Amino acid sequence: MNKENIALPVSTTKTKVVRRKKKNLLTPWLFLLPSIVVLGTFLVIPIVEAFHWSLLDYKIIAGTGEFVGLANFKEIFTDTSFWLALWNTILFLIIVLPLNIFLPMILAVLVNQAIKGVSTFRILYYLPVVTPMVVAALMWKMLYSQSGPVSSIFVSLGLFDNPTNLLVQSSTALVAVSAITVWKGLGYYMIIYLAGLQSISKDVYESAEIDGANAFQKFWRITVPMLTPSVTLVSVMTIIAGMKVFEEIALTTGGGPAGATTTLVMYIYNKFMSLDVSIASAAGVVLLLLAIGASLLQMKLTSSREEDLRA
Amino acid sequence: MKRKQTTQKIMLYLLMIFISVITVGPFLITLFMALKSPGESIYGTIYPTDPTLSNFTDSFSKANFGLYFLNTFIVTAIAIPLNLLFCSLAAYPLARMDFRGRGVVLSLIIATMMVPFQLYMAPLFQLAGELGLRNSYIGLVVMQVATAFGIYLMRQAYLRIPKELEESAYLDGANRFQVWYRVALPLVKPTLVTLAIFTFMGTWGDYLWPLLNSTESSMYTLSIGLAQLSQNFDGSNLKLISAASILTTIPTLILFMALQKYFISGATDGAVKG
Numbered sequence: 001m002n003k004e005n006i007a008l009p010v011s012t013t014k015t016k017v018v019r020r021k022k023k024n025l026l027t028p029w030l031f032l033l034p035s036i037v038v039l040g041t042f043l044v045i046p047i048v049e050a051f052h053w054s055l056l057d058y059k060i061i062a063g064t065g066e067f068v069g070l071a072n073f074k075e076i077f078t079d080t081s082f083w084l085a086l087w088n089t090i091l092f093l094i095i096v097l098p099l100n101i102f103l104p105m106i107l108a109v110l111v112n113q114a115i116k117g118v119s120t121f122r123i124l125y126y127l128p129v130v131t132p133m134v135v136a137a138l139m140w141k142m143l144y145s146q147s148g149p150v151s152s153i154f155v156s157l158g159l160f161d162n163p164t165n166l167l168v169q170s171s172t173a174l175v176a177v178s179a180i181t182v183w184k185g186l187g188y189y190m191i192i193y194l195a196g197l198q199s200i201s202k203d204v205y206e207s208a209e210i211d212g213a214n215a216f217q218k219f220w221r222i223t224v225p226m227l228t229p230s231v232t233l234v235s236v237m238t239i240i241a242g243m244k245v246f247e248e249i250a251l252t253t254g255g256g257p258a259g260a261t262t263t264l265v266m267y268i269y270n271k272f273m274s275l276d277v278s279i280a281s282a283a284g285v286v287l288l289l290l291a292i293g294a295s296l297l298q299m300k301l302t303s304s305r306e307e308d309l310r311a
Numbered sequence: 312m313k314r315k316q317t318t319q320k321i322m323l324y325l326l327m328i329f330i331s332v333i334t335v336g337p338f339l340i341t342l343f344m345a346l347k348s349p350g351e352s353i354y355g356t357i358y359p360t361d362p363t364l365s366n367f368t369d370s371f372s373k374a375n376f377g378l379y380f381l382n383t384f385i386v387t388a389i390a391i392p393l394n395l396l397f398c399s400l401a402a403y404p405l406a407r408m409d410f411r412g413r414g415v416v417l418s419l420i421i422a423t424m425m426v427p428f429q430l431y432m433a434p435l436f437q438l439a440g441e442l443g444l445r446n447s448y449i450g451l452v453v454m455q456v457a458t459a460f461g462i463y464l465m466r467q468a469y470l471r472i473p474k475e476l477e478e479s480a481y482l483d484g485a486n487r488f489q490v491w492y493r494v495a496l497p498l499v500k501p502t503l504v505t506l507a508i509f510t511f512m513g514t515w516g517d518y519l520w521p522l523l524n525s526t527e528s529s530m531y532t533l534s535i536g537l538a539q540l541s542q543n544f545d546g547s548n549l550k551l552i553s554a555a556s557i558l559t560t561i562p563t564l565i566l567f568m569a570l571q572k573y574f575i576s577g578a579t580d581g582a583v584k585g
Contacts, residue, residue: 025410028404028408028410028413029404031400031487032405034401034457035397035462036401038397038453038457039457039458039459041438041453042435042438042453042454043431044419044423045434046431046432047423047430047431047434049434049437050433053433053434060437063437107330110323110326110330111327115323117327121327121330125331126567127334127567128334130563130564130566130567130574132515132516132533132559132560132563133516134518134534134559135516135556135559135560138537138556139337139556140337141541141544142341142344142553143337143340145544147353148354149357183337186334187334188578191578192578192579195579243427244428246429246519247518251538251541265429269429269519280429281433284429284430285430287427287429287430288425288427292425295425
């Protein structure tokens with residue numbers, strides 16, 4: 001994975017490169033040119049523009065706007081639907097995070113065994129990952145419909161008296177949407193855990209067996225603690241991806257009922273659709289700050305992990 | 312003891328099969344729905360009593376999915392080679408050359424990986440309009456033809472190859488481009504496959520950008536076609552949506568089956584992407 005390399009500017013190539021350096025000042029830029037043109041035009045310029053728009057009263061149709069300072073930020077911070085969206089995003093993460101940490105871990109332990117057929121199960125568990133999100137969202141929308149299978153199962157289990165579509169009840173909609181996200185990510189996080197599991201030495205389990213530990217004890221006392229680095233990685237990835245959750249909501253509930261599934265990204269999307277692009281940009285800046293916060297957390301957690309390993 | 316182990320094994324398989332039902336079940340139910348004949352009730356039985364392929368043919372003849380397939384295919388076919396070429400070019404000096412500004416370029420690339428698309432979609436939408444890219448294939452692929460993530464991924468791959476191989480090529484009188492093309496590039500082939508997969512998955516299933524930029528139905532991709540079709544989410548339309556969903560997923564499934572190994576190793580390589 002080599003994530004650590006992000007933070008380290010590489011200087012190891014210096015000595016050997018130096019002697020060619022003078023005559024080839026332009027060469028590295030020729031290599032970089034196509035990407036700089038594309039990313040500069042379609043990524044850097046729009047990002048800078050978005051920051052600019054967040055300080056304007058921008059009208060996308062007229063293509064102009066006046067400078068309004070931080071008025072857009074003031075507006076979103078006094079908008080209850082913005083706070084609801086932020087709360088829904090947090091709630092979504094509170095639901096998804098523990099499930100993403102534990103369910104794929106169990107899957108990884110299961111498919112890490114030396115028994116027949118595990119490779120087939122790995123493939124079957126990975127299928128949702130390679131499904132386009134639009135398809136996953138529509139499949140689950142169908143499964144959730146009032147006379148669909150999820151509702152029938154819930155009624156036969158006695159959880160509901162009458163057939164109910166979980167997506168249209170404001171009390172269950174966010175949980176129902178979260179289930180789609182978790183379902184789609186199971187196989188992906190399973191692979192992350194599998195890489196972690198394969199780095200645990202077999203000797204640890206063998207000595208535990210000699211001491212008479214059962215499978216359950218081995219899982220809780222050895223596997224879970226040894227997987228801490230993977231848990232950190234899965235958590236941070238879940239948080240970063242969860243903050244951007246969009247398709248599974250846009251295509252199932254559209255943010256409803258009554259804003260119950262309107263997350264931060266849905267809020268931005270809705271503002272854009274109603275052409276309040278400056279408000280959308282300001283909310284986007286807030287989203288970016290949260291994303292940067294999560295990434296810094298990731299760097300801090302992974303670097304403290306390195307220190308632990310060195311000590 | 313032996314018997315206890317056997318029961319344990321059976322329990323284990325039952326658990327693994329139960330999980331498979333959860334991960335694969337939705338596909339089967341969708342497939343069964345897609346195979347139901349026009350007269351059949353939607354939720355009567357899970358399996359089709361009178362299976363037919365008419366929903367699949369209808370998705371081409373009535374819902375225009377042939378065109379959406381072609382559009383999605385064209386966009387993907389433009390995105391993959393360009394992203395591979397541009398990223399493998401850009402990553403090389405960032406891994407192997409010492410030049411002024413490298414630190415800045417590298418930091419910018421890593422920083423942009425964190426920026427959510429929803430922040431800059433509105434300015435990008437306007438820019439695409441100004442450049443005449445609305446409802447065009449070029450407009451659809453602009454986000455995929457050079458990616459910060461791809462450059463980062465390729466750079467990591469170059470850093471892993473030993474420098475001695477390139478050094479000996481320089482001694483033979485090769486220039487930078489020749490060394491990149493003949494020595495470095497062949498050595499990072501597995502990462503190129505991984506990047507091709509990421510690009511494919513990102514382009515084939517992309518939803519939000521095509522939704523914004525393709526305002527005319529003639530430029531819809533499969534995702535947008537599906538989303539439009541699902542506006543009417545009941546009755547016989549559900550069978551059509553199911554058929555179109557299956558058709559949309561088949562190419563990704565085929566690719567997954569063919570390149571499993573790369574999908575799995577790519578999952579851990581892509582862990583930084585978030």
